[in-house]
Every structure is written in structure tokens, then in C-alpha cells.
Amino acid sequence: MKQIQNTKTHLIEAGIKPSYQRIKIFEYLIENLNHPTVDMIYKDLVPYIPTLSKTTVYNTLKFFVDKGITQIINIENNETRYDADTSTHGHFKCIKCGNIYDFSFNESNLNIKQIENFEIKQTHLYIKGVCEKCKNKNN
Amino acid sequence: MKQIQNTKTHLIEAGIKPSYQRIKIFEYLIENLNHPTVDMIYKDLVPYIPTLSKTTVYNTLKFFVDKGITQIINIENNETRYDADTSTHGHFKCIKCGNIYDFSFNESNLNIKQIENFEIKQTHLYIKGVCEKCKNKNN
DNA sequence: TTCATTTCTGTAATTATTACAATTATAAAA
DNA sequence: TTTTATAATTGTAATAATTACAGAAATGAA
Numbered sequence: 001m002k003q004i005q006n007t008k009t010h011l012i013e014a015g016i017k018p019s020y021q022r023i024k025i026f027e028y029l030i031e032n033l034n035h036p037t038v039d040m041i042y043k044d045l046v047p048y049i050p051t052l053s054k055t056t057v058y059n060t061l062k063f064f065v066d067k068g069i070t071q072i073i074n075i076e077n078n079e080t081r082y083d084a085d086t087s088t089h090g091h092f093k094c095i096k097c098g099n100i101y102d103f104s105f106n107e108s109n110l111n112i113k114q115i116e117n118f119e120i121k122q123t124h125l126y127i128k129g130v131c132e133k134c135k136n137k138n139n
Numbered sequence: 140m141k142q143i144q145n146t147k148t149h150l151i152e153a154g155i156k157p158s159y160q161r162i163k164i165f166e167y168l169i170e171n172l173n174h175p176t177v178d179m180i181y182k183d184l185v186p187y188i189p190t191l192s193k194t195t196v197y198n199t200l201k202f203f204v205d206k207g208i209t210q211i212i213n214i215e216n217n218e219t220r221y222d223a224d225t226s227t228h229g230h231f232k233c234i235k236c237g238n239i240y241d242f243s244f245n246e247s248n249l250n251i252k253q254i255e256n257f258e259i260k261q262t263h264l265y266i267k268g269v270c271e272k273c274k275n276k277n278n
Numbered sequence: 279t280t281c282a283t284t285t286c287t288g289t290a291a292t293t294a295t296t297a298c299a300a301t302t303a304t305a306a307a308a
Numbered sequence: 309t310t311t312t313a314t315a316a317t318t319g320t321a322a323t324a325a326t327t328a329c330a331g332a333a334a335t336g337a338a
Contacts, residue, residue, distance in 0.1 A: 017335090021285080021286070039325090051286080053287045053288065054288095055287065055289095055328095058326070060286095074213045074214065077216075078294080078325075080325085090251065095260065101253070101254060103252075104251075105250070106249065106250055110249070111245070111248065112244050117271045117274070118240075118268055118271055119269040120266055120267075121268040122266065125249075125264045126263050127259055127261065128263075129260040129261070131254075131257050132256045132257055135256070135257070135258055156315080156316085158317085160317070191318090192317065192318045194296085194297095194318065194320095195318070197294095197296080198317080216325095218294085219294085219295090279338100280338080281338080282336095283335080284336095285332100285333080285335085286331105286334085287331085288329105288330095288331090288332100290330105291327080291328070291329095292325100292327070295323080296321105296322080296323070296324095297320100297323085298320090299319095300319085302315105302316080303314105303316070304314085304315075306311105306312090307311080307312075308309100308310085
């Protein structure tokens, strides 16, 4: 993923007015690439921004997604996660420890005939299983 | 996907006692491979099973998933969809018409090095974009 | 300073899902 | 056939995630 030097500039370039809350939320995302939920973001930030509202977190993230600087990760049905890395990459969720690992994959190798003439906007790949650590632990 | 000849037998083989509700719900799934939500299943079945409870639909689907004859499809964060085709296959969701198209892909082509030693249980691939029909319509 | 616009906040409403207790159905045993 | 135990279904209440919305605060230009 491309390194982001300056949060403020990055927001402005995406057409987002860099308010205090937006800067803090986006900084949180790039410092926590472990795909946090709204609740995690809110709980971790509210000590530093006591007036923060959960609605603001929701609104801001939706805005980031619209502007293309954040993507939504849907692995479990009841928890929406957010990722400041908007490049196409896969996620592996370990069913033992719950950890989510990023990985890269070659999209062009997929070679899907059935949707050849479709216009692709986003590709999401996630894999569930047992990670190496947990595999070794339980043996 | 493997053709299912007899719902009752299919349930028994999966270790599921074939109650009336279970048979009807599973038949609905194999007749509606367009990945219905709990709400769709409930609304479509309740005219035929007036006593049907939404809780039963939830319980039954969870049971089917546990027993491996149904898989969960997570494309949009707020709607869990169900698929009686448990084979590994991809889903394409058109952002114009909302249609979900199935497609097959070659998992081994993904060639993922970062999770080489991980134990893979399920692979989920979904693509968002514009389907051929909608692409032609809007031009 | 005023005014218009945008952003943020808090509460209430909505929706999906789960928990749980009571009822009903099923099937084996007496 | 009746009894009994177990499993499945149902309805309601509770929970959790998300959205709607109106008012307050902040921003920035006139």
C-alpha cells in the first residue's frame, strides 16, 4: 500500500475538508490497518476526543468510502470493518484466534469467462481457516 | 453444482431430521439460487406455512450451515444471504440492477504465498461492478 | 459582526439477529 | 394405545448495528 505522508493533505486531495474529527479518524485507520469496526474506532478515540459521537464515526467512514480513501471489509455478517488500504488485496480470517491477515493475490490470473464483459469496480477475496500459529499450537 | 434429486434424502444424508419446515426451507433454497435473505425466505414461505416463525428460518439456516449444506454469502454488510450451492464459486453483484451472478473461478490460480502454510476452510470471492445488460442499457 | 453553509452531536427510530421460555410434534417405551 | 422423553417450532422480548433527523457548534466568506 502506498505510504501516506500527511493525513491532512491526503484528505484534501480526496476532496475532503480536513476537520479535526476526520483527521483523527483517518489517522486511526492508517495506524490500525487491522480492519477496525466502528465500535473499536469510537472506543479508542473517545478518550482523546471526549465529545466524539458514534454517529460522526459512521458518517465520516461512509464519507471516506464514497470518496474512495477507505474500503469496507465484510467477513462476518454482523460486523462491518474498515480498511484505509483501498488496493485490491485479500483477507484471511483465522477461525481460532480471530486474527485477520492481509495477503496479495493476482487478480488477472482469475480469468473468469462468465463475467468477461462485465465492468469490474471492486474485487473482494476472503478466506477462512486456521492460521499457521494456531495450527502449530493445537498439535 | 451437483443436482439434488430428493430434498428429504439430502437432509437425512447430512444428518438433519427432515421436518416439514426444514424440507420447505431447503426446497426454497434450491429453487431460488439467487441467494435469498431470511426475510425473503420467510415472506415467500409464510403463505404456504402460516404458522412459520422467522426464528425457525434463522434456526434452520444456521443448522444447515453447521451441517454443511448451505453457505452464507456476505456481500452487503447489512444483509446476510444464503446459498444452497456450497461449492467454491464467486459472486458478481451489479451495482445498477442489484442482480447477483454466480461464476466459477480457479482457486489454484490465485497463487497466494503469504498464507501458504495456513489451513484453508472456505474461500469467498465477490466482485462488484456493472453487468453486461446494464452496461449496454446506459450507453 | 453577520450570515450561510458545513460539520458534529445526541436522541430516537429502524432493522437484523439472538435469547429464551412455552408450546407442539415426534418417536420410542411401556 | 397411552405415557414419556426428546427434539423442533413458535412468539415475544432483548440486544446490537445502523440510520434518520433535528439542533448545536464550527467554519469561512461577505
